Amino acid sequence: MHPTPQNQSVFGQTVGFVRLPHGEGLALPAYESAGAAGMDLRAAVPEDRPLLILPGKRALVPTGLVLEIPEGLEGQVRPRSGLALKHGITCLNTPGTVDSDYRGEVKVLLINHGDEEFYVERGMRIAQIVFAPAVQVRSEERSLAGGTERGGGGFGSTGTA
Ligand SMILES: O=c1ccn([C@H]2C[C@H](O)[C@@H](COP(=O)(O)OP(=O)(O)OP(=O)(O)O)O2)c(=O)[nH]1
Numbered sequence: 001m002h003p004t005p006q007n008q009s010v011f012g013q014t015v016g017f018v019r020l021p022h023g024e025g026l027a028l029p030a031y032e033s034a035g036a037a038g039m040d041l042r043a044a045v046p047e048d049r050p051l052l053i054l055p056g057k058r059a060l061v062p063t064g065l066v067l068e069i070p071e072g073l074e075g076q077v078r079p080r081s082g083l084a085l086k087h088g089i090t091c092l093n094t095p096g097t098v099d100s101d102y103r104g105e106v107k108v109l110l111i112n113h114g115d116e117e118f119y120v121e122r123g124m125r126i127a128q129i130v131f132a133p134a135v136q137v138r139s140e141e142r143s144l145a146g147g148t149e150r151g152g153g154g155f156g157s158t159g160t161a
C-alpha cells in the first residue's frame with residue numbers, strides 16, 4: 001500500500017516533522033490509505049534492544065520526532081485497533097494531546113492489557129496521530145447558567161434504548 005503523499009492536504013495545512021538522531025532511518029508518519037484519518041507513528045527504539053512491555057505494565061515509547069503543528073491545530077495520539085485486538089496493546093492516555101507549541105519529542109504511552117509479554121521493535125507502527133482543530137476560548141465567570149430543556153439530566157437520563 002502506498003502512503004498518500006505528504007504534500008496532499010485537503011485543508012492546506014502543513015505539519016513539520018523534525019527527525020531526532022535516534023529516529024534516523026525510520027519512515028516519516030504517513031497516511032496509509034487515501035482517506036486515512038491518522039498518520040501512523042513508529043517506534044524509535046534501538047534496533048538491538050526491543051522494548052518489552054509485560055502484561056499489565058506500561059511504557060513511554062519514543063517516536064524520534066519533534067512536530068511543528070500550526071497554531072489552531074492539535075495532534076491526537078490514538079491507539080491502533082489491530083494492536084489492541086491482537087495483543088491488548090493500547091494507549092493509556094488516549095487520545096494523547098500534542099499541543100501546537102510543544103517542541104519536545106512526541107512519545108506514545110502504551111499499556112499492555114493482554115496476558116502475554118509484548119516487544120516493541122524499532123520501526124513498528126505503534127499508534128496513529130490525527131490532526132484536528134483545537135479552539136481556544138475566552139473564559140468568563142458567571143453566577144448562573146442559562147436554562148435548557150435538558151437541564152441537569154445526564155448519564156443516561158434520556159433512556160438506554
Ligand atoms: O501521548 C502524548 C501526550 C502528550 N505528549 C506531549 C505533547 C504535549 O504537548 C505534552 C503535554 O501533554 P499533556 O498536556 O497531555 O500532559 P500534562 O501531564 O498536562 O503535561 P504538561 O504539564 O507538560 O502539559 O506532552 C506526547 O508526546 N504524547
Ligand SMILES: [Mg+2]
Pocket residue numbers: none
Ligand atoms: Mg498539559
